[in-house]
Every structure is written in C-alpha cells, then in structure tokens.
Amino acid sequence: MGMIVAERKSVDEIVRRLDGYGSILVAGCSECVTVCQAGGEKEVEVLAALLRLRGFTGVVTDVLTRQCDVEFLPALDEKAAQADCIVSLACGVGVQFLAERYRERWVLPGLNTKFGGGARRPGVWEERCGFCGECVLHLTGGVCAIIRCSKSLLNGPCGGSQDGKCEIDAEVECAWQLIYQRLQGLGRLDLLSEPIPPKDWSHARDGGPRKVQRPDVMAV
Amino acid sequence: MKSGSRLERLFAAGHFVCTGEVGPPKSASSRSISRHAAHLRDAVDAVNLTDNQTAIVRLSSIAAGVHVLGEGVEPIIQMTCRDRNRIALQSDLLGAYSLGLRNVLCLSGDHQAFGNHPASRNVFDVDSIQLIKLVKDLRDEKKFQSGEACRVEPRMYIGAAANPFADPFEFRVVRLAKKVAAGADFIQTQAIFDLERFKRWMGMVRDRGLHEQVHIMGGIVPVKSAVALERTGEVAGMVVPPELFKRMQGAPKGKQQEEGINIAVELIEEIRQIPGVRGVHIMAIAWEEMVPEIVERAGLLPRPQLEETGPQARE
Numbered sequence A: 001m002g003m004i005v006a007e008r009k010s011v012d013e014i015v016r017r018l019d020g021y022g023s024i025l026v027a028g029c030s031e032c033v034t035v036c037q038a039g040g041e042k043e044v045e046v047l048a049a050l051l052r053l054r055g056f057t058g059v060v061t062d063v064l065t066r067q068c069d070v071e072f073l074p075a076l077d078e079k080a081a082q083a084d085c086i087v088s089l090a091c092g093v094g095v096q097f098l099a100e101r102y103r104e105r106w107v108l109p110g111l112n113t114k115f116g117g118g119a120r121r122p123g124v125w126e127e128r129c130g131f132c133g134e135c136v137l138h139l140t141g142g143v144c145a146i147i148r149c150s151k152s153l154l155n156g157p158c159g160g161s162q163d164g165k166c167e168i169d170a171e172v173e174c175a176w177q178l179i180y181q182r183l184q185g186l187g188r189l190d191l192l193s194e195p196i197p198p199k200d201w202s203h204a205r206d207g208g209p210r211k212v213q214r215p216d217v218m219a220v
Numbered sequence B: 001m002k003s004g005s006r007l008e009r010l011f012a013a014g015h016f017v018c019t020g021e022v023g024p025p026k027s028a029s030s031r032s033i034s035r036h037a038a039h040l041r042d043a044v045d046a047v048n049l050t051d052n053q054t055a056i057v058r059l060s061s062i063a064a065g066v067h068v069l070g071e072g073v074e075p076i077i078q079m080t081c082r083d084r085n086r087i088a089l090q091s092d093l094l095g096a097y098s099l100g101l102r103n104v105l106c107l108s109g110d111h112q113a114f115g116n117h118p119a120s121r122n123v124f125d126v127d128s129i130q131l132i133k134l135v136k137d138l139r140d141e142k143k144f145q146s147g148e149a150c151r152v153e154p155r156m157y158i159g160a161a162a163n164p165f166a167d168p169f170e171f172r173v174v175r176l177a178k179k180v181a182a183g184a185d186f187i188q189t190q191a192i193f194d195l196e197r198f199k200r201w202m203g204m205v206r207d208r209g210l211h212e213q214v215h216i217m218g219g220i221v222p223v224k225s226a227v228a229l230e231r232t233g234e235v236a237g238m239v240v241p242p243e244l245f246k247r248m249q250g251a252p253k254g255k256q257q258e259e260g261i262n263i264a265v266e267l268i269e270e271i272r273q274i275p276g277v278r279g280v281h282i283m284a285i286a287w288e289e290m291v292p293e294i295v296e297r298a299g300l301l302p303r304p305q306l307e308e309t310g311p312q313a314r315e
Helices: A011-018 A041-053 A070-082 A092-101 A175-185 A189-193 A215-219 B006-012 B031-040 B061-070 B086-098 B128-141 B169-182 B195-207 B226-234 B242-250 B256-273 B288-297
Strands: A003-008 A023-029 A058-064 A085-088 A106-109 A111-121 A124-129 A169-173 B017-022 B046-049 B075-080 B103-107 B157-162 B186-191 B215-220 B277-282
Touching: A011 A041, A011 A085, A011 A106, A023 A041, A023 A070, A023 A092, A041 A058, A058 A070, A070 A092, A085 A092, A092 A106, A106 A111, A169 A175, A175 A189, A189 B169, B006 B017, B017 B031, B017 B215, B017 B288, B031 B046, B031 B061, B031 B288, B046 B061, B061 B075, B061 B086, B075 B086, B086 B128, B103 B128, B128 B157, B128 B169, B157 B169, B169 B195, B186 B277, B195 B215, B195 B256, B215 B256, B226 B242, B226 B256, B242 B256, B256 B277, B256 B288, B277 B288
Parallel strands: A023 A058, A023 A085, A085 A106, B017 B046, B017 B277, B046 B075, B075 B103, B103 B157, B157 B186, B186 B215, B215 B277
Antiparallel strands: A003 A111, A111 A124
16 A cells, blocks of 8 residues: 555654643554554554653543544544643644644654655565656656655666665665666667656645645535 | 867867866865876876765865866866756856866766765756756757756866666666767766776677767776775776786785786776777876876877967856
C-alpha cells in the first residue's frame, strides 16, 4: 500500500517539548501511520505508557479515523478541551489540521514524516514518490529518477554509478541502472537516447503550497 | 569560431591539446591559485578551475578563473548543477563571460554527502546534459531558458565530462552522444588507469563517429603512492587494474612518487596513440609542480603558440 511513511521521534525529544504541561492528549490516526506502525492505536498506547513512566500523570489517548480530514476531527473535541497539550502521532498533515482546529491548544508532532513509500518487507519501508506534482514515470520505465536518483537526474546515470550502486553509498541502488535494466528488458533502450528537457518544477513544492480542487467532487 | 577561446583555436588548428587543473583554496586568498597557474603556464594550454569539488566550500571557480587569466593562463571554469538553479547558472555565465572567461565545463557535481556540509540541500534544477544545452542556447540561439532573448550573449566553448569506467558500460557511449547532441565541444574523461577499458570505449566512440563531432581528451591523474592509488580505486566510478596497483606497491620506498610519474607518462604516450583522442587532461591536484616534468617526458613540450588576437576583451 502506497502511503505516507513516518517514524516516531525519540521519547527524549517528545518529553523535552512537553516540559511544563500537565494533561496531555496523545492522538493517533488510523490511516497511513497505522499501516507503517508509527501512529496507530498500538503506538499511541506505547507512547502514553512511556510518558507515564517519565512522570506525566495526566496522559489520555485517542485514535481518529483520519486526522487529515476535517470531517473526522470533531470526535476529538471533548478530550482536546481537557488537555493542555496534544501530541499528534499522525503525519505533518494531521498535526496541522489539529493545530488549525484547536487554536487554544499547543499541538506537537510526535512523528517525523518521512516520505511517500511502501513496505518492501516487514519493518522496511522505502521511498518511491517525492510528490513532484507532474509524474514522469512514463519516461523512465516506471522507476522514479526524481526521488530514487540522489541527484534527481533526468538524463542519468552520472559518472558515479558503479556495479549498480550510487556514489553516495554502496547500499543505495543507482536508479538509472534500474531504469536501464528495465528498459533493456522491455526492448525500449531507445528512450534513453532522447535527452529529457529540464523539468517544470512549478508543479512541485517550488511553486508554493499546492491545492487540488475538483468541482465534480465538490458538487456531490 | 564558436567562442574564439584559445582552447577552441588550438583544437581547430589540429593540435594535441594538454590541459591541467587547479583546485581553488578553502580560503579567500588567491595566492595558491596564482602560484599553481604559474607552475602550469608553459606546460599546458588551459587550466580547469574546479567548482567546490567533492562538495567542499572553496573559492569560486569563476573568481579563480579570473586570477588564472591574470597569470596569462587560459581558464576553463567548471560549473556543477549541485549548488545553483537555472537562474543562478545563467547569471554566472553572463558574469563569467563579462570577466573574460571563455571555456566552461558542465558537470552534475559530486553529491554533498561527500563534502563538509552534508546537511545542505542540493539543487539539481537541471542536470549536466541540460546545462550543456543551456550554455549552447545562450551562445547559439542567444536565448535564456525562459525563451527571452539575450542581447549580448556569452560565447562559451562548452566542455563536458565522460566516465568510461562507470556503469552500465554499454550506456556510456550513449551518454556521450547525448552530451554531444546537447552541444558539447570538448570532453574530458575521468582518470584513466584501465587502458583496455578506455580503448574499448574509444572503439564504440569511433563506431558512432563521435570523435569527429567532439574533441575528446583523456584524463590523467598522477598518483604519489600505492596507498593513494588504492584510495583512488575506491572512488565510485574509478577503476584501477590490480596489475597497476601491484606495480606501484612493488616500487621501493622513496621511489613510489617516481613510479607514479612513470605511469602517468606511459599512460599519456599510450592514450595519444589511440585514434580519435585529441588531448590529455592532467589532474595533479596538490601536485601541480610535477606537471611540467610529466608533460616534458611525454614529449608534449613545447606547447604550441598561437598568434595572439589580443587580450580577451571584457564586454
């Protein structure tokens, strides 16, 4: 399942930021962060238990259907009203949605939101999408050069590709080697002879905060 | 003439061209640049100025190029895609040309994970092939990447790198062809130690006729010791054959530097015989003073003189 992959911050870091707060609400999310085992019900209870061990007595918990959808936020209102501080174990979207809703409450991120990726095997998640806003996977045989090449080269591989590995680390696969092999297997190496022009990064984060508006969905 | 640079004129006149390299210092002083330029003045035809190589902050390649020019040496400024977006790259090309610089080598750039600022962001708004095209568009089409016209265009002689030792091997010549199609005028290769592989690559280059469309210079790195050679072989995209390493190891203590020079000279002599090779690029970083001896022993002195067209005018 493709998803936002996140990883919990260290308890030490979370505790440092909670200094001075009495009642704390740890809020999880049932979507991506549940799947990647960073902010679901189990992880929420684990963090709550760890905080209690560190001397925080007023810790309560809840898990929302989705923190990234305002429709589901009211379910948290009652507990949020009782808390001095909310630790969100959702991705950065959830943290912000809670901060926007609970203007009088201090909302802290409990996770580091890492990337768009998926599980390769139990306990291993890998990045596959950088949300560049204009997919070019048709040019590169379904291997993303933007996110999997360390230099986001559109005309790779660079001179640092050796034995299928990237120059930055022998553990990192060279995306362009993968692209080459894939296109070779498909008999489409001809695609690599064509120079790919500079990307229009205005569709990416570089163009400012992005918004998708769908009138067809709005009308329903 | 595309740029009229000394380098371009030497190639046009059919000379076997010899270039050197200077790494600018990690300081605001130009003294070491001028000293190294003076060492190289009569030994090579032009000198590369590296652009924050291995992602370590150094005096800028453009500023270094101006210091080298002041020593009467032809500069080739290196320009990487790591640190600047297309706005800054075009701006620097305008500035470099206005300062009298006429040659630019377009590179992707080492990843910043290697350098002393691993916490920095990289840019890679364009890649090396797109950068070549960008420089050519400015020169030949007189237009910026936006499509707008450039009133006084920077007329740069365009260089690019090629690494016959990186993988996948069969793709390396395709990549060269892409660089040539994008507008590369000359090529400097990664350091050659594996002569057999370089010859195989040149064979593929000739099969495609690329040697007639671009001036290919073989890269030479003289090494001071067996340890240095071993380390070089560990760099991604570098190949050092075991026999060569054994030969360096076999040299008696105190004679390894001499053996390193011998190897460099022999490599130049061999590379020069390969059809389609139009020059050598000697990268003796922190060993610049040895370049004149290497060039002399390789039979490449004196360097050709050109009828001066006067100092390169500043626009």
